[in-house]
Amino acid sequence: MLRPLLPGLSSCLLAGLSIGLPPAAAAQDMGRARATITTLAGPAMHGRGYVNKGADEAADYIRRRFRELGLRSFTPKYAQFFPVTINTFPRACELLVDGKPLQPGLDYILEPASGPGRLTGPVVVLDTLIFTNEAAGQHFLGQSLQGRVLVMRQRDADRIRTLPNIFAEHLNxxxxxxxxxxxxxxxSLANRQEAQPRLQVLASRWPLSSQQATLRVDARLAAGYRAQNIIGYVPGRIQPDSFLVVSAHYDxxxxxxxATYFxxxxxxxxxxxxxxxxxxxYAKPDNQPAYSVVFMAFGAEEAGLLGSSYFVQHPLFPLARIHFLVNLDLEGTGQDGITxxxxxxxxxxxxxxxQLNTKHKYVTAIAARGRAANSDHYPFSEQGVPAFFFYTRGSSKAYHDVHDVAEGLPLTAFAGVFQLVIDFFGSITK
Ligand SMILES: [Zn+2]
Incomplete structure (x- = not known):
């Protein structure tokens, strides 16, 4: 899931939906689903990003699974390639405060646009009087920051934008x-790179009396990285040129x-x-759907919905033929239901x-929200494709950090969402 969120707006209604079909006979295999999650989240996939070809490893894995299922492909090897420019952190990532190392991932992370750098320098704490006192502001602007490690609280980093530009320029x-x-x-990720290392440190891990910091950060702006969507389908029994779409980003x-991956x-x-x-x-002959069902595993969602945006600009079949798209992102919890x-x-x-859920009690609750640019449904719904994004709600606070691990992921609503999608697709007629 992508960080920025947009409030609700548009409305595009689907033409008639009929009453739900009986619940599907087949079930998901929870053991296999857990194994899939463990594999994708494992160290061999390198966090499914742009260092050590982690995203490509994940794409290859999905491609193999599609092939085993005998899914059809619109393109050679299920692939739709597109270029991505992304800031990456391939090698060194070290921070020492007064000679003591902090732990990457646990104590600190790099800002997405962090530049590279190797340095030891004195620590300067931003004087918060600059926001209220003109003399303090002038003093700050007159102070040389060259060779220094500037430390500030998050709220003050945000407040800098309320001051004249000269303050931000001085910080740089x-x-x-x-x-x-x-x-x-x-x-998160960025498609640009700043001039110097930039880090987020947990306030509780930063020694207040620190004098000196040492940083070793490698950052490389990878331009034109060849990212890919992996797309397969099961042809429809009755109307193969009408499509229902399941999407999920794998990156x-x-x-x-x-030492660290997400x-x-x-x-x-x-x-x-x-x-x-x-x-x-859907690949089982008994379950062959009336409409074609397409499985879109998108790349580069975390880089700004790039894979799904590329698809809507370069569709492999007319977008107008999509009767509905269901996007799946954050399906690992569900104690509190789904949104x-x-x-x-x-x-x-x-x-x-x-109605389907009231009848079958697949998930504990279903909440509706409006339009949001927070995952891969968004480029489709902006093009007028009817699209839902289902995410599960629950106890886990791990999000875009090193704690989002496979072990202990409750998967409470996983089976329920599986059935809900099948029933919902089964209920869609023209
Ligand atoms: Zn995300």
Whole structure:
């Protein structure tokens, strides 16, 4: 799932939905689903990013699974390639404060646009009087930051934008920038690179009396990385040129240096595993659907919905032939039920979901929300394709950090969402 969120807007209603079919006879294989998540979130996939070809390893894995299921392909090897420019952290990632190392991933992370750098420098703490006192502001602007490691609180880093530009420009002269965050570290990706190392450090791990910091950060801006969507389908029995789509992004945030990677078990090995279980269901001759069902495993979602955006700009069949798309991202919890993005804008299909769930009690609760640019459904719904994004809600606080691991992921709503998608697709007629 992508970090930025947009509030609700548009409405595009589906033409009539009929009453639900009986629940599907086949079931997902929870053991296999867990194994899929463990594999995708494992160290051999390097966080499914752009260091050590982690994303390509994951793509190859999905391709193999599609082939085993005998899915059809629109393209050679199920692949749709597209270029991505992304800032990566392939090797060194070290921070020492007064000679003592902090732990990457646990104590600190790199900001997405961090530049490279190797330095030891004195620590300078941002004087918060600059926001209220003009003399303090002038003093700050007159102070040389060259060779220094500037430390500031998150809220002050945000407040800098309220000051004249000259303050931000002055900050950028520091040899390194460290932001102290209060609660949790949340990583993401950038398609650009700043001039110096930039780190987020958990405030509780930063020694207040620190004098000196040493940083060793390798950062490389990978331009034109060949990312890929993996897309297969089961042809429809009655109307093969009409499509229902299941989508899930398989990429995640990759590595942060040699020692650390982001496993992305919930985000989104879980949704990928669910997509593969649904592919397994529809690939069985007994379950061949009336419409073609397409399985889109998107790349580069975490880089800004790039794979799904590329698809809508270069569709492999007319987007107008998609009767519905269900996007699966963050399917690893569900104690509190699921949320349906676009549930508020697509009222009729949402009511259908509610009815199916009331009847069969697949998940504990279904909440609707409006439009949101937070996962791969969004480029489709912006093109007028009816699309829902289902995500599970539950106890896990791990999100875009090293704690999003396969072990202990509850998968409470996994089986319920599986059945709900099948029933919902079964209920869709023209
Ligand atoms: Zn994400």
């Amino acid at each position: 002269k520091a040899a390194a920038l460290i932001t102290l965050v209060p609660d949790k570290l949340t990583a 995640h945030l990759g590595r942060m240096g040699k 496993p992305g078990a919930n985000d989104n090995a879980s949704g990928t595993a669910l997509l593969l279980e649904l592919a397994d269901y 349906v993005v676009n549930g508020r804008t697509l009222e009729k299909p949402f009511r259908q979901l509610e």
